[in-house]
Amino acid sequence: xxxxxxxxxxxxxxxxxxxxxxxxxxxxxxxxxxxxxxxxxxxxxxxxxxxxxxxxxxxxxxxxxxxxxxxxxxxxxxxxxxxxxxxxxxxxxxxxxxxxxxxxxxxxxxxxxxxxxxxxxxxxxxxxxxxxxxxxxxxxxxxxxxxxxxxxxxxxxxxxxxxxxxxxxxxxxxxxxxxxxxxxxxxxxxxxxxxxxxxxxxxxxxxxxxxxxxxxxxxxxxxxxxxxxxxxxxxxxxxxxxxxxxxxxxxxxxxxxxxxxxxxxxxxxxx
Amino acid sequence: xxxxxxxxxxxxxxxxxxxxxxxxxxxxxxxxxxxxxxxxxxxxxxxxxxxxxxxxxxxxxxxxxxxxxxxxxxxxxxxxxxxxxxxxxxxxxxxxxxxxxxxxxxxxxxxxxxxxxxxxxxxxxxxxxxxxxxxxxxxxxxxxxxxxxxxxxxxxxxxxxxxxxxxxx
Numbered sequence: 001x002x003x004x005x006x007x008x009x010x011x012x013x014x015x016x017x018x019x020x021x022x023x024x025x026x027x028x029x030x031x032x033x034x035x036x037x038x039x040x041x042x043x044x045x046x047x048x049x050x051x052x053x054x055x056x057x058x059x060x061x062x063x064x065x066x067x068x069x070x071x072x073x074x075x076x077x078x079x080x081x082x083x084x085x086x087x088x089x090x091x092x093x094x095x096x097x098x099x100x101x102x103x104x105x106x107x108x109x110x111x112x113x114x115x116x117x118x119x120x121x122x123x124x125x126x127x128x129x130x131x132x133x134x135x136x137x138x139x140x141x142x143x144x145x146x147x148x149x150x151x152x153x154x155x156x157x158x159x160x161x162x163x164x165x166x167x168x169x170x171x172x173x174x175x176x177x178x179x180x181x182x183x184x185x186x187x188x189x190x191x192x193x194x195x196x197x198x199x200x201x202x203x204x205x206x207x208x209x210x211x212x213x214x215x216x217x218x219x220x221x222x223x224x225x226x227x228x229x230x231x232x233x234x235x236x237x238x239x240x241x242x243x244x245x246x247x248x249x250x251x252x253x254x255x256x257x258x259x260x261x262x263x264x265x266x267x268x269x270x271x
Numbered sequence: 272x273x274x275x276x277x278x279x280x281x282x283x284x285x286x287x288x289x290x291x292x293x294x295x296x297x298x299x300x301x302x303x304x305x306x307x308x309x310x311x312x313x314x315x316x317x318x319x320x321x322x323x324x325x326x327x328x329x330x331x332x333x334x335x336x337x338x339x340x341x342x343x344x345x346x347x348x349x350x351x352x353x354x355x356x357x358x359x360x361x362x363x364x365x366x367x368x369x370x371x372x373x374x375x376x377x378x379x380x381x382x383x384x385x386x387x388x389x390x391x392x393x394x395x396x397x398x399x400x401x402x403x404x405x406x407x408x409x410x411x412x413x414x415x416x417x418x419x420x421x422x423x424x425x426x427x428x429x430x431x432x433x434x435x436x437x438x439x440x
Binding site for chain 2: 020026027047112116180181
């Protein structure tokens with residue numbers, strides 16, 4: 001017994017090291033296996049409020065660019081509005097499936113293989129996990145964690161990200177992933193060989209997910225080649241968004257999401 | 272006030288965490304180089320440390336940075352390991368002198384100190400980026416990240432350490 005105690009005392013640093021490593025390993029595995037950790041992330045109030053303060057200072061540097069972007073978007077929306085057929089504009093009641101909530105990015109990251117973005121809206125503004133996030137130019141990511149006033153967004157530049165996407169004006173869809181190599185290029189996989197693919201084709205979100213509405217722009221095809229099995233294309237997509245320079249984002253809330261999920265769950269359970 | 276080692280360490284801890292998460296994490300030099308300057312903490316920490324306390328402080332340092340960077344426990348693992356192997360690196364750099372009771376940074380040469388700093392950085396970056404990518408298919412990317420980031424971190428750390436040179440240690 002004496003010897004065991006002596007042994008432990010002699011190697012106490014090693015034991016402490018092993019213990020601390022184990023704790024961090026558990027944290028990592030838990031955050032890798034499904035979602036990012038619920039308690040330790042940058043949407044918590046201390047990190048959230050520090051990021052909010054600094055972004056309040058730095059946001060002034062890009063004001064003119066941001067202004068230009070917003071007025072460009074307004075111009076596009078105006079032209080859409082003026083060219084709309086009159087009867088749809090004056091429809092007596094409209095069924096709206098999606099709510100839009102605007103938010104600002106307080107922390108952006110694009111250099112690591114798993115990037116998360118922090119935004120300054122949280123549960124009090126109606127945000128919840130698995131809502132889509134877009135900018136005026138295109139898709140950005142999915143809300144992963146929320147606190148009262150902040151939320152973290154899993155960027156499309158994240159190796160865990162997997163989003164349904166399709167070639168515009170067709171119904172050929174695949175999944176959008178990222179190979180962690182370049183911050184302006186993402187990959188679309190599972191496009192069958194038979195599909196006519198051309199460089200320059202636009203890629204938009206597909207209708208298969210209840211997170212994003214259909215036809216939100218993602219990017220254009222940069223290059224493509226067949227995968228090892230020669231049956232599917234691996235397509236490189238040049239993003240519309242400049243992921244290094246983002247400020248204003250929109251969070252999309254699908255009102256029917258709970259209903260869709262419930263229905264899907266019931267169907268799966270019945271099988 | 273700053274002559275008290277505990278306050279000095281706490282001061283460095285907070286400043287390094289803030290510098291790392293607010294400044295250097297967003298540097299994105301060449302779009303992927305974000306130097307991990309908090310390695311300086313391990314360079315500056317007193318030599319005659321209580322190893323258990325040092326391990327715990329390193330754990331907290333890593334956790335604080337992870338919390339801000341949304342990289343849960345990657346920095347923590349790298350930090351704890353670095354704290355554990357620091358005596359080995361020190362013995363390697365300062366040789367037999369290190370075992371004498373009156374050894375301080377002052378009576379080591381500049382080359383020795385910079386070797387020590389460089390080894391700390393290499394170990395830290397290799398650990399962190401391997402854990403971050405965690406796949407062999409990105410080997411080239413991993414090596415590229417380790418080399419470029421280590422070099423930039425080394426340059427910045429040398430500048431910072433000479434800027435805040437320790438006078439009375």
